[in-house]
Amino acid sequence: MDVVLTTAPEEPLVTLAEAKKQLRVIDGFTDDDTYITGLVSAAESYLDGREGVLGRALVTQTWTGTLDARFPSEIKVPLPPLQAVTSIKYIDQSGVQQTLDASMYDVITNTEPGLIVPAFGQCWPSVRCQRQAIEVVFVAGYGIASEVPKRVHRAVLFLVGHWYTSRVPVNIGNIVNDIPKTFDALIGTSRVWRL
Template identity: 35%
Template sequence: MMFRPIRTVAPAESPVTLDEVKEHAPVDFDADDDLLTGMRDAAVAHLDGFRGVLGRAMVAQTWKLHSANWARDIRLPVPDVLSVDLTYLDEGGVEQSVAAEHISVLPVVTGTLVSLADAFTFPALQEDNPAPIAVQFTCGFGAAVDVPANLKLAVKALAATWYENRTAQPGEALPMGVSALIQPYRWMAV
């Protein structure tokens, strides 16, 4: 059994700066900097990550997925995986690492496939632990500079829209322009 991924390390930076949001809004004063920063961060949170509208990470971030049992193939539900580390708790409860040469990472239609080499024999696991195997992975386009321009524009446009219309209700559809900007990058596993 696989458990739902949890984010363990947030992105080190936002895809866009406060100054970029202010230029887009346009706002030429500092009194609303905290408000605009909050709206930018809310726009990023709404779009970004495994649970966001995009279904993928923009700026590199680390997630962890736990499993109850060994499997030769493990599907990660996101694209753009930059690195993978696989650890497990052995019979004595001591954390062990699977050597990199036993792990291969392949993008597939349903996300990313992490495969363990046939030469890797499955060690015994800690019996009283419901999820002794951990797959930690870093995913995203990389740094903020690596995020596609359309996604940066979508973050700025969404933050600016919320700034201009502060009575917007949760659950409202994305503005049409934002939807069009993110559509080519939206990830939906089939």
């Protein structure tokens, strides 16, 4: 399923105040606020969403996914955890976009990835054979920032700290290290392994 972000999270995972506390920035010092806010945004982008290394949604966000030509037996919804499906639309055989009634399908949110399957006794409708014939709008993420697992929250703070103290990618004359193993330990169990 191809996906595009429809509605971004309404709040950041890490606030500026939390990041400054992690960095031990003195109270009242605001010269680096814009820079730190940018680091927080970059760290969250590194982990979150379609391009993020975790392969999942963190704070609640809405995505639109598309499928080609026909309904599969079950629709695997990327970017767990799946909260809800807002709508499913499809192009019928006449080329008219239709909205599938929610009673026609079941949404399974307690698996990763989340699934959409025909309801008992129902079948998927016929779809015109074309690219992006099916559109699924879904809500994904753990909820508000405080509901995201603490290890993921800590990983964002860890990245912000690492980037704040290492402001250039190459350190001439010293041993160059990748992001320390602590980071891998924090995100390892939260990563969705793509096939």
